Amino acid sequence: MKTAVIVFPGSNCDQDMYYAIRDGLGEEVDYVWHAETSLDGYDAVMIPGGFSYGDYLRSGAIARFAGIMPAVVKAAGEGKPVLGVCNGFQILLEAGLLPGAMLKNRDLKFICDTVRLKVENNKTLFTSLYKKDEIIRIPIAHGEGNYFCDDKTLRSLNDHGQIIFTYDGENPNGSKANIAGIINRTGNVLGMMPHPERAADALLGNEDGLRLFQSILNHWRETAHAAYTS
């Protein structure tokens, strides 16, 4: 599986993401600069956390118009796995690949912590190696992770099993319905505020995030790769 990690000016979790895929998964991975215009040849796309373009205007608002974004939209349309973490989630929202928007955290503070997440839906290509309702521990680090959508959108997310992760216990940022991560209707674009790539190595004390990447790899082996080799 060949993965692209998109790098914007101000991305700062790109190396963690790269490391999780190269060393955690043992798969091929490249950095792709935001000014590139093609993602042809890549099987999966990661949009990492950070502060793209300094979070000017709104987080993710300017990155959404970067040269690489039409290729990200194209990859999403082709059914390739697209994962946006933290600022990557904000960019996916601004790009309209996922519904809703981000507000400042309820308590106006930047929160850096490890939280408990509940796996609400394990029937996705990103979560197949987790158990439904499993509680995992994943780090968060954000000032604008207060997910907002209108009630109609929330009903639709619920009806279609698009809420993938919720905060278990205390909600750190005030997000609607305790949402920590959502997926698109077709199930190949996931946005989440917590950082699975920071929890993908036993040496760093937490491997709960690694199974997310392993789930993507399993999916690739069962689908695209199988079709390619047969």
Place this chain on the structure above:
Amino acid sequence: MKKVKVFITLKESVLDPQGQAVMQSLHNMDYKNVRDVRIGKYIELEMEDSAADIKEQVEALCDKLLANTVIENYRYEIGEEVRS
């Protein structure tokens, strides 16, 4: 050249935690009659005259970039000629 003033505010249905914190501070300062505070953004554009309809252009660039219409409303004023 025209000066365009764009005012962006959070929708009524969206809680504004910044505004709430500022209101609390105003109450602590004894301005008890302040009933609500909503914080928004003010953006000034200077736009050269072009063949395109300026209202359509301003609305398009607000919808696409300056405002996120999931959570924000905007209004704008197109001002007098600016001498460059």
